[in-house]
Structure formats: structure tokens, C-alpha cells
Amino acid sequence: MNGFERFGRLAIGLFIAAVAAVAAWLLFVETPADTAELIGVLLVVATVAAGLRVGSNIAANVFPAYNVAEVAVEGPITRDGGGGFPPSTPGTPGADKIVDLIENADDDDNAEALLLRLNTPGGAVVPSDDIRLAAKRFDGPTVAYTTDVCASGGYWIASGCDELWARDGSVVGSIGVRGSRMTAADLLEKTGLEYEQLTAGEFKEAGVPFDDLEPEEREYLQGIIDDYYDQFVETVAEGRAMDEAEIRDTEAKVFLGSEAHEMGLVDSIGTRKDVEERLESLLDEEVATTELEPQLGVTERLRGGAESVAYAVGAGIASQFTDASGEFRFRV
Numbered sequence: 027m028n029g030f031e032r033f034g035r036l037a038i039g040l041f042i043a044a045v046a047a048v049a050a051w052l053l054f055v056e057t058p059a060d061t062a063e064l065i066g067v068l069l070v071v072a073t074v075a076a077g078l079r080v081g082s083n084i085a086a087n088v089f090p091a092y093n094v095a096e097v098a099v100e101g102p103i104t105r106d107g108g109g110g111f112p113p114s115t116p117g118t119p120g121a122d123k124i125v126d127l128i129e130n131a132d133d134d135d136n137a138e139a140l141l142l143r144l145n146t147p148g149g150a151v152v153p154s155d156d157i158r159l160a161a162k163r164f165d166g167p168t169v170a171y172t173t174d175v176c177a178s179g180g181y182w183i184a185s186g187c188d189e190l191w192a193r194d195g196s197v198v199g200s201i202g203v204r205g206s207r208m209t210a211a212d213l214l215e216k217t218g219l220e221y222e223q224l225t226a227g228e229f230k231e232a233g234v235p236f237d238d239l240e241p242e243e244r245e246y247l248q249g250i251i252d253d254y255y256d257q258f259v260e261t262v263a264e265g266r267a268m269d270e271a272e273i274r275d276t277e278a279k280v281f282l283g284s285e286a287h288e289m290g291l292v293d294s295i296g297t298r299k300d301v302e303e304r305l306e307s308l309l310d311e312e313v314a315t316t317e318l319e320p321q322l323g324v325t326e327r328l329r330g331g332a333e334s335v336a337y338a339v340g341a342g343i344a345s346q347f348t349d350a351s352g353e354f355r356f357r358v
Contacts, residue, residue, distance in 0.1 A: 092316035094305055095131035096141040099124055099157060103149020103179045121153030123320040128160040131318060139167040139305050141315060142187055148178030148200065151254065155261070158186035162265075167308045171301045172196045177280055181291075182258065185265030189293040191301050192283035198291055201262055202278020203255040205247055266291070 106120040119127075131137045142161055148154065161168050161183065170187040172180065177200035184190045192198055232243040239247075263270045268290060276289070286292040294304070305313045 092136060092314045093309060093311065094139045094141050094302075094313050094315040095134060095137035096143060096315045096317040097124060097127045097131065098143045098145070098317065098319075099180065099183060100143075100145045103146055103154050103157070103183075105150060105153045119320045121149070121156050125156050125160045127318040127320060128157070128164060132164050132166075137166070137316075138309055139169070139313075140164045140187075141301070141305065142168065142170045142183070144170055144172040144176045144180045144184060145174050146177070146180040146183075147175050148180055148182070151179070151182075151257075154179035154182045158183045158261070158265070160186075162186040167305065169301060169305060169308075171298065172198065172283075178202075182261060185262045187265075189304070190291075191294050191296055191304070192286060192292045193297070194282065194284045194295055196283035196286075197280050198283055198286040199276055199280040200278060201258055201273055201276055203251045203258065205251050 103121055105122060128140065128142075131140055140161065161170075168187040169189045169191065170176075170184040171191045172184070173193065173196065175197045176184055176190070176192065177197060181199060181201060229243060229246050232239075232246055259270050259273045262268070263273050272290065276291070281289065281291065283292060283295055287295050294300070296304075302313050302315070
């Protein structure tokens with residue numbers, strides 16, 4: 027906000043407060059008789075305070091205090107901010123709420139640009155893509171900035187922004203997919219327990235932890251992993267204007283920000299101040315940001331406190347492709 031806008035906000039606020047003070051004085055002090063004068067003084071004070079508040083609101087609309095909306099994506103990405111693996115950090119909003127924040131910013135005439143702050147090892151595929159699409163739809167410059175980690179789902183999201191900035195020591199990449207399962211077949215055999223479930227469909231129980239994988243099941247599950255990988259590579263290649271071969275050559279590794287920059291995975295290296303200077307050049311005006319945060323209900327706040335669990339750095343974008351019991355998990 028430049029000097030003229032600051033002066034304008036102050037002038038509007040003071041003008042409305044002065045008008046309210048004069049009106050209150052005439053109505054509550056000059057006109058009333060003796061007994062009302064004391065009450066009138068109190069009413070004047072109250073009216074002036076209300077006038078200042080109204081004036082401040084009007085001034086904020088005429089000369090907004092921000093022109094960049096900032097939205098944070100932190101911790102593992104899940105649909106509702108709870109569950110999943112790795113577990114979300116306390117108070118982490120779900121993807122749907124993050125999408126709502128971005129859409130609110132897009133509807134806000136004051137928000138001329140979007141700053142997406144990323145510090146995430148990834149998360150579920152579709153929720154990550156929902157955030158990416160919301161950022162891509164934003165009508166204005168969109169700059170993603172990673173502090174510590176922008177891996178997997180975080181990088182998926184960044185591919186929907188105009189630019190990606192990182193620090194020299196940021197962890198960036200992990201463009202890959204993995205499948206995992208626990209096997210308890212030997213444990214059941216040792217304990218004398220048997221697992222039996224009636225199903226319809228040859229591969230309905232592919233990946234259950236109570237039996238070893240048959241070759242056909244392994245091939246089927248590997249095919250899903252390959253399809254996820256192809257989707258990931260195509261999305262990043264399109265969003266980053268890179269060849270798919272370049273993406274595949276990363277071999278799902280993570281890289282420090284400086285190396286990622288040399289490889290073209292990151293547009294620029296810099297601090298938060300550097301990012302704001304870049305936004306100023308894009309908007310051709312001084313930048314002021316406001317961070318948008320979701321309104322959490324009491325239940326969500328309590329759940330956040332109960333889920334105070336640390337998550338692993340660079341654990342990868344977690345996606346589930348499971349049957350009703352969720353035995354087999356895919357992570358990309």
C-alpha cells in the first residue's frame with residue numbers, strides 16, 4: 027500500500043468520525059436539557075467510536091490493505107484434513123477447505139495475485155489435484171513458494187502455478203509412485219487362525235494382508251501404480267512446460283532447491299522477501315499480503331489437538347486405491 031492509499035484510508039476514517047462527532051454533539055449535547063447533557067456526552071463518545079469503526083471499514087473497502095492473498099498448504103494432504111497416512115499435523119485444513127480459500131481469493135476484487143505457501147510431503151492424489159486446479163483457475167498471477175518441503179503432492183500442486191520458488195535447502199521433487207502392503211499370512215499360520223472372505227470378481231481381494239500375492243495380482247497392482255505414475259508425469263510436464271522424459275529422468279528422487287533449480291524443476295531460488303519483490307514486479311505496485319485461513323469448528327479444533335503427531339519429511343504423496351477394508355495402499 028503506497029503513501030497515497032495510507033493517507034486516503036486515514037482521511038476517510040477521520041472524516042466519518044468527525045461527522046459522527048458533530049452529529050452526536052448536536053443531537054445529544056446542544057439540544058437536550060441539563061439532565062441529558064451528561065448522558066449526551068457518553069452518547070457522543072459511543073457514537074464517535076462507532077463512527078471510527080464504520081469509517082475504518084469503508085476506508086478498507088476503498089483503499090484495501092492488501093493486494094495479494096496467501097494460502098498455506100502444510101502437512102500431508104487429505105480430503106478432510108484427518109486420517110490418511112502419514113497423519114496430518116494438528117489443525118491442518120483438508121483439501122476441500124484449501125480449495126474454498128483459493129476460490130474466495132479469486133472472488134475477492136482486492137486480491138490481484140495468489141501466493142501459495144507449500145510445506146508438504148504430499149498426500150492423496152485427487153485432493154492434491156483439486157488444489158492444483160483451483161490455483162490454475164485463479165484469475166491473476168499465481169506464485170508457489172516452498173519453505174522446507176515440496177514433495178510429491180506438493181509438487182503436483184505447484185505445477186498448477188505460474189512460478190515455483192524455493193530455498194537453497196528446500197526438499198523438492200519425489201515425482202514417483204509406490205505401493206505398499208503388510209503381510210500377516212505367516213502370523214495367521216503360526217497362531218492357527220484362518221482368514222476367509224466371500225467375494226465376487228477375480229481381483230476383489232488383491233492386496234489383502236492375509237495372503238501372499240499371486241503373480242497375476244502383483245501384475246494387476248503394478249499396473250495401477252504405473253497408471254498413477256503416468257498421470258503424475260503428464261500433469262507435471264504440462265504444468266511446468268517440460269518434456270516427460272525430463273520428469274522420468276528424475277527417478278522419483280528428491281533434490282535440494284539449488285539442484286532442482288538447475289534441473290528446471292524450480293523457477294527461482296530466494297527468500298520470502300524475494301518472492302514478494304517478484305510479485306511487486308508482476309503487479310507493478312507495492313505488495314501487501316493477507317493470509318486466508320479456514321474457520322474451524324469446535325470439533326475440528328479438538329480433533330486437531332488430539333492428533334498432535336509428527337509426520338515424516340518427504341514421505342511422498344499418499345494415495346489410496348483400496349477395497350472396502352483398505353488393505354493395499356498406493357503412494358506417489
